[in-house]
Amino acid sequence: MSVPIRIPTDSIYEERGSLCTTPKTVTSIHAEEDGSILDYTERSCDGAPPHDLKKRALPVDKLSRTxxxxxxxxxxxxLLQAxxxxxRCVALNRIxxxxxxxxLAKAFADLAYSYLTIRELxxxxxxxxxxxxNILLRGLDMSKSVEEKREVLGTLVTIYYTLGLSHLLQNNGRESFLSLQKVEKIVEELEELQEKTSVLGKITEKDIALALGRACVMQNKLSLAVNFFEQAIKTVTSSEGDSSPELISIYRDVARTEQMRRRHDQAIHYLLQAHSICxxxxxxxxxxxAQTGLLLAKAYAAAGHxxxxxTADKYFTESLSVYQAVLGPEDPQTLNTCVEFSKWLIQIGKTQEAYKMLQEAMGSETQYNEIVAEMLxxxxxxxxxxxxxxxxxxxLKKCLEVQTAVYSSQHSKSRETQNLLSTLQKSGASGE
Structure with missing residues (x-):
């Protein structure tokens, strides 16, 4: 049960004498990790009520400082201290x-955004x-000053953007899209009122468009997703130029979406731009x-021309060389590049090249992880x-050993390999 909040009075006493002969303020903030309970209390160290305390900062001053x-x-x-x-801002606003x-709604919204961006929860x-x-829905008086209206609208943007991204991270594309649409509508209204610049702060139009695009991908609305990604690109380009590092992840998102639409040349176009900026x-x-180079290689390979x-061979080779130089030959990203490269080599009929590459990457010691299992x-x-x-x-027997250690014997990959081994044994081809 949450402890009732005690509101300090204006009574002031002078602090004298030895420890606790005159009450001294002790402030405590309690916040459960799941954010379900917030409590702010003030008490004296001898248990005296707040109105008996002599000197303390008023809550409004504490809030300003916090x-x-x-x-x-x-x-x-x-960020964690922030x-x-x-x-504390939530607790003090409630007081x-x-x-x-x-x-108080604004304080909750800011805390929610912090849980999303700082704590990743x-x-x-x-x-x-x-x-x-819920606080704002109880009744919002918009006959306030212009400054308060701006803050309320900014709070609504933070609320719905946070809800949209939270749903997105929990793979709920529909709910995410609905919340983000509300953000988009608020931004459109702000533009009509010529208040967009003064209200939008930590959440930008690029952030909103990017989140909407990802929510559309999750719902398989791929054409609409591309429109939102292109909108995000336009926003970044107009404010920061066409060489901004922010464009890299957006180009990768839109390229992935175009590949889902089987528009391989468009995907290659966007990845070339991302690679150029990198x-x-x-x-x-x-x-x-190395990352954008590998994506380019896979895009050229997927086109099937x-x-x-x-060109695909060129980018696979360059990416693998960079990974080996930067991370080392045994790093998971290096080994994963070997796997992707070998799959493409097999696809175009160069199986012996693929085998040699995997054999060299494997080395003498076999690690127990997913990538090694796939290589085997x-x-x-x-x-x-x-x-x-x-x-x-x-x-394949060695592969099963690694798969069992990594996934368990009941995993679909382990069972598939086991079935193949059993078939080979029954046919007598295994030599066992």
């Missing part, structure tokens, strides 16, 4: 304004955003360059396809 501290912590990138200060005031973010929304912004030997083979499976399958049944059997 808000400034939270802002400063965010600027200094002390989150704690935002919890000062009561349970139904829009300023979408469930808690959604809970606090719902609390903020090469300009980051060092040539960087993970970022023989005239793209040389591919190598075993190559041997079986070449009629080298016993060699294939031995590799």
């Amino acid at each position: 808000q400034l501290t939270a802002e400063q912590c965010i600027q200094d990138n002390e 989150h704690k200060e935002l919890i 000062i304004h009561g349970d139904g005031h829009w300023r 979408p469930v808690q973010a959604r809970q606090h955003a719902e609390s903020a929304k 090469q300009a912004v980051y060092k040539k030997l960087s993970v970022e360059v 023989s005239e793209y083979n040389e 499976s591919i190598m075993g399958s190559i041997h079986l396809a070449d009629g080298k049944i016993q060699k294939g059997y031995r590799l």
